[in-house]
Structure formats: structure tokens, C-alpha cells
Amino acid sequence: MNDPTIHPFAAAPRRDTPADWTDGHARATLRRILDAAIHSALPDQVLERYLPPRPKGRCVVVGAGKAAATMAAALERAWPDVEMSGCVVTRDGHAAPTRRIRVLEAAHPVPDDRSVAAGRAMMAEVAGLGPDDLVIALISGGGSALLELPKPGVTLDDLRAINRALLHSGASIRDMNVVRRHLSAIKGGGLAVAACPAPVVTLAISDVPGDDPLTIASGPTVADPTTPADARAIIAHYGIDLPEAARTVLEHDAGPMVPSPANRVALIATPLMALQAAARMARACGLTPLILGDALEGESRDAGTLMAGMALSARLHDLPVAGPAVLLSGGETTVSINPDGPPPGRGGRNTEFLLSMACALQGQQGIWAIAADSDGIDGTEDAAGAIITPDTLARAAAAGCNPRAALRAHDSYTLFRQTNDLVMTGPTLTNVNDIRAILVL
Template identity: 55%
Template sequence: MTPADPRAFLRHLYDAAVRRALPLHNTAPYLPPPPRGRTVVLGAGKAGGAMAQAVEALWPADAPLSGLVVTRYHHTPPRPTGLRERIEVVEAAHPVPDAAGLQAAQRILRMAQGLTKDDLVLCLISGGGSALLTLPAEGLSLEEKQRINRALLESGANIGEMNCVRKHLSRIKGGRLAAACAPAHVVTLTISDVPGDDPSVIASGPTVPDATTCEDALAILKRYGIEVPAGVMSETPKPGDAIFNGHQVHMIATPQQSLEAAAEAARAAGVEAHILSDEIEGESREVGKVHAALARAVAQRGQPFRKPCVILSGGETTVTVKKQPEGTPRGRGGRAGEFCLGLAQALQGQSNVWAIAADTDGIDGVEDNAGAFVTPDTLQRALAKGMKVDNYLARNDAYGYFDALGDLVVTGPTHTNVNDFRAILVT
């Protein structure tokens, strides 16, 4: 694969990043030996189905194994021929929780109870678990939890802020699942989808201590003007709590590893690669503009990188959804698409610059695409159709813009999730 076909080359880099994060490639080194008692697998996240299958494939055939994992609708991978199902996988809604996720969380909490010190709990945690593992706090209905979740998603709050609130409105997140498993030994295998790879933020940390407080959560809600019923928040188990003694957490795949895999793929094709960061946050369109400024400097002056090169970055940006006049159709799209809108707008048709931005789970927001491509003639082709990028940004309609241009990146569910992937090729 060479840059002679920029779109195919960029998609090749994306595929390399995703492949590096697949659970079957990363799980074996972190599996403990079977215990004297039972082994129960519990988990949640967009990679949950693939993680469960990896454990089934790698766990000794004669050792007891059972459990329940919840993943997003349509994110359970096809079962390999001959692989016996020992872990039940159910599906629920993401990013706004639904009754199926509530039922799954209730069942998982029940399965965690009554265990002994001779038992082992393998917890499989990946991004998306916050919505999929939903068990509202006492006094909080599912409908209220859905309202709060929607408001957070549209507020521009970052993932750390959102998950701080979610922990304190839950009976299972923020270390509470680990507490329910006592006195069993708990080993958590996690795939990071958050800047900094903090396990207490990934899926709202159901099996790890939580350093945030109810006061922190209330301050976040106040900052974004989101109301919650009084008296429903509760405190989470904190670092140093004895319930976590002996527990282990293993990060089996991270955004940085996937960016490095993409960089290796680029260099193998003879193109130098530069990783900016795996922790980039901020408003998606503004992050796109900053990337555009860097790409234009490389294209025009060969600084700070010599061309040809690929500029890679990851992290988790946000989209603040703008209120529209009554009767205006709601825009469609997610973080990756909005990044591409901001990038295209700021590139101003810069020659010899191509880009891809796509979510590594294969779903940008709630749409059927992973992200989009940006090409040197993106703005020109759009204007020929009467489409102005400013108008699409104003209504957060990245999907509509890139769909009309035939520039959506459609992969289907990838069965993993290490968050945003961005690659800019400058020739």
C-alpha cells in the first residue's frame, strides 16, 4: 500500500490501528491461571463480545468458565467455527442507555454476589460500558438517567466529566461492581478509550477505586446547567479501600499502541510518520482547525515536518450540539465528522493534503459511519453542489455533508474501541 492512492493508504493506516487493538491479539499475556473455585466473567463495553470470545478461546477447555457480558447492539462478532459459548453476551443501547442495559446490569450484579475467596472474577471492560452497564442510583428512574445522559452528550463535557457524574448516579459503576464481588479475587482486563488510559474513567471504572466525589459531580452538572433530582447521588469506594486489596488491572490495548501500529504501517510504505498525541481533547471542529494549521505549514514550508509525511493523533474530542430554530432538521454526525468539517474549512483547499478521521469502534456518534475523508478538493466539490461548509458546521451536520460527497468512511462495528483515530497525509 502506497500514497499513490491517498484514500486507500489512509484507510490502510486506520485498519492497522484497529487490528492492533483487537482483543484476541492482546489477551493471552494477562490471563491468570484457573482458580480452585469458579471463574465468572463479567463485563461491558463495545469490545465486550470480542473480549468474551478471546477469553473463551484462550481459557483451558477443561476449566469451568461462565459469565455475562453486555455490548452495543450489533457489536457481537460472528462466533468462530468450533468455539464453544461459555460466556453469555447480550446487547443494549449506546450512547443513551435503555431497558436492556438496565436488565443486563441487574443480572451482572446478581452474578457477582455469593462468591468465595476461592473464586475468580474476570472483568472485561471497554469504552461504551458507562451507557451499557446502567443501574441508576436509588430514587433515580431510567428515564431520568436517559435525560441526564443526553444532556451530558450534547453539553460539550469531556469524558472524564461525564463519567464522574455517571459514577455518582449508579449502583454498579465507580468501584461498586468490585465491592459486590468480594471476597473473590478480581482481575480486570480493559481496553482504553480515554485520554491518559485512566482505568477509573474507562466505562466509569466499575471495578477500580474512584477518587472523585459527589461534590465534584454536582459542580460539573452546575457548570453545564443540567439538573438532577435531589438526594440521588451516593459516594463511591475510594483509593485505599480494603475491598480492592489483591485486585489486578491490566490494560490490554491502548490508543498509543494503535497509533504506533499505524505509524509502522506508514513507514513500511516509505512515508515518515509523526504521532502528535493520543490524548488530544477539545471541541472537535477547533481541534480540526489546529490540525489544519499544522498540515498547511508542512505543505507550504516543510515545517515542522518534512514531506511526504503522515501526521497521526488520537484522544477524545467533544461536540457541543447547537440549538437550532424550531422546525430546522437536526444535524447528524459525531466527533470524527465534525473534526473533518473543521479541518476542511481551515485547510481552504490546500493542495497535497488528504485526511481521515474515524472512530476505532466503527461508529461515529450514533450513525452508521466510522468517520470521513477530507481531500484537497472537498470544499470545491461541495460548492459545486451548493453546499457551504459553514452552514453544515452551524447545524452539526457532518454526516449530511460528507455523505453527499461520497466521503463517509463506513466500516461497520470493529469489535474494539481505542477512541478517535486521525491521520493527515501531506505529499
């Protein structure tokens, strides 16, 4: 049992898969469950019920994130007779048609010049407002890169270098955003401070574990309780080499900005809401759903092995749930790249999770799984995620792929492209983080 080449799941006994569950049926069911989760988070489905009373004065709309443009379009449809202006920024290819609110585009996951231009534009939109005016901030995941305004002395190149280092360090999104906030004049409440004395109502779609509004897009309208010392501790923990100007800011900055306590934040869509919608679809498909959690974090390959063990227990022992069932989870795992190792292949956290899970299951019958980023883009690839089946490893071998070598090389996208198992949704124009569903018969 100490031989590392023998996986502990390899000798698991098998039982027959029910005849009415073909591979095609299983795949289609998983896709229906994923689509239901994503549909439940679309701005047109949820935004209107969270709108505040209409203002006496002007209505200025700002926002950032992968769903910002569709949120702006939904707001315009909900308030067709309200005079409004403003602008939002979204990722390239995520724009939506609007009439009164300008839609800007910028780079993701690393900011570019357009991110800074968007930051300046937002600050200009909220300048000079009065207490009878209203600012509506439309915030969703991805906004940390899309909306930027470096503090004096810090350059965009500095921020880009720090962002890349954080992305490759294995740092959680929470830790990354602490650092980002303390190097930015617009994050961590900076935008709301600039809007004073106008009240700010933030409508947010959460893509972060725990749904902390401060972490979503680095909280441009939310008070920040962290300090520059917290950011310095994170930098030290991950061994990141800071540019001199950034180091100076973190050593001498006065601390976070404090927006008005009268401002309000409403979470209009969250990972848990999406998982609940997925559970409803699972029941409609004749399955027993079990939500394992909406905030799972950690290394993608470790999470894949862990979920393989849970699925195997359900398959063989009816624990923690008896099949036919679906295990649902959300959150955001990470893929850590060794900076001293060879260049990584192609893949995101969802395809790496699935490849690890397939390697752990070793072809166990009666288990299928889907994992995808709800925004339609897993990492930087054009796929949302992928599907694994009982014969994934066999089909990969037939296609000339070595699954364990692909896992070591972080090349999961390439393998699933060869097996024709990628899930392609295109940009969904919303973002409630990753959706994982494991079908156990």
C-alpha cells in the same frame, strides 16, 4: 486581515504534489493506516498475553462495552479447558458467538431497560463467591451506557435525561463519568465490591484520554477517588437541571465504594498502542510518521482548524516534520449543540473535525486526511468517519453543498455522503477511540 470572511490559510502558496501520489493512492494509504490501528486493538490480537494464573475455584466472567463480546470470545479460545460462566453486555449489533459466556445487548449512548437488566445480571453472577474463585472483568468503551444499576430512588428515566444533557453540554468523557458513577450502584467499583472476597482481574481496552481505568465504562471494578461533591460541581458547571431524586442522592450519598486493593487492572489495548501500529504501517508505506498525541480533546471544529495549521506548516515549511509524512493523533473531541438553536443535522465528532479542517485548508494541494472512530460508528451514524482531499470543497460545491453552512448546522455526515467520502467499516468490535491521520506530501 480583520475581515472574518477571509480565512488566514486562503492565500497560502502551493507547490506541486509528487506525480506518484495520485488521489487514489493517497486514499488507499490512509485507509491502510487506519485499518492497521484498528487491527492492533482487536481482542484476538492482544488478550491472551494479559491473562492471570488460572484459578483454583470458579472462573466467573463479567464485562461491558463495545468490545465485550469479542473479548469474551477471545477468552474462551485462550482458556478452552477452564470451566467458566458469566455474562457480558455489548451494544446492539456488536455481539460475537460464545459458548460459556452469555452475551447481552443494550442501548448506546443512552441506557435502556436492558442496561439495567444487565447490571442486575452482573451483580447476580458475582454474588456468593469465595477467595479461591476468580472474576475476570472485560471492560471497554461504551460500557457506561450499556451497564447500569441506578442507586435507590433514582430512575432509569432520570439517568437517561442526565446522560442526554451531559452529551449535549460539551462535557468531557471524564466529567460525564464522574456524574454517572455517583448515581449508579454498579459503577465506580460497585461491581468489584459485590464480588468480594473473590479477586477481580480487569482486562480493559481503553477509549479514553489518559487511559484512566476509572473512566473506561465508568470503572465498575475500580476504586473511585471522587466524591458526590465533585459530581455536584460538574452539574453546576454545565448548568444541568437535575431530577429531584438524583439531586437528593448527590447531596446525601455516603460516598464512593472501595473494592479490594488486591484487585488488578491490565490495559490490553490503548489509543497509543493503536497509533504506534499506525506509525509502523506509515513507515511501510514510505512515510515519516509523527504521533502528535493520543489524548487530544476540545471542540471538534477547533481541533480541525488547529490540525489544518499544523498540516499546512508541514507542507510549506517541513515543520514539525518534512513530507512525505503522516501526522497521527488520537483522543476524543466533542461537538457542543446549542440547546436554543435549530435542531442539528447529521454528523459525529470525526466528520465535523474533517469538515472544519477542509474549510480551513481551502483546497491546499498535497494534504489528505482521514478521521474515524475505531469502533466503526462516529457518534450515532453508520459511518466510522470520512476522508478529505485537496478538492473536497470543490466537489462539495459541485454536489450542491455549502461546506461552511454544513459546519454551522453540524451536518457534516450529509456533506460527506454527497461527496462519497464517508468511511464505512461496520462495527469493528473493538474501541480505542478516534484515529486521525493527515497525509502531507
